[in-house]
Amino acid sequence: MVPSDKQSSVCPRDLQLLRLAARRDLGHAEKAGFVWRRKYMLYYILTLLEGCCKRVFLTFHPCALAKVYGVRLPTIALLMAINTAVSKIGAVVACISLMLAARVPQRRAVRTL
Numbered sequence: 001m002v003p004s005d006k007q008s009s010v011c012p013r014d015l016q017l018l019r020l021a022a023r024r025d026l027g028h029a030e031k032a033g034f035v036w037r038r039k040y041m042l043y044y045i046l047t048l049l050e051g052c053c054k055r056v057f058l059t060f061h062p063c064a065l066a067k068v069y070g071v072r073l074p075t076i077a078l079l080m081a082i083n084t085a086v087s088k089i090g091a092v093v094a095c096i097s098l099m100l101a102a103r104v105p106q107r108r109a110v111r112t113l
Contacts, residue, residue: 036044062080065071 062076065076066073
């Protein structure tokens, strides 16, 4: 049977490749789940407490500046904006330095130490 212009012939090999491609999810990488280890429980607790301490400090520090020291709110807002800008610049500098460090071969990096 010869296929006409309106019909297309599909060979079994093409169907197998199509089925294989449909089975795999190519668009999503598998995420590594968090692994709980009992021996690291102290680390988990200390990290959680450190995060809570930072959150409390960032929340109540402006209140203490305003009430105890009499600092005006525009000054507090300016200090918070400067803090945010400096932390963003630090993150960009760290990212660029890591990208540059990845270009240096390890042997050359070890020799300079």
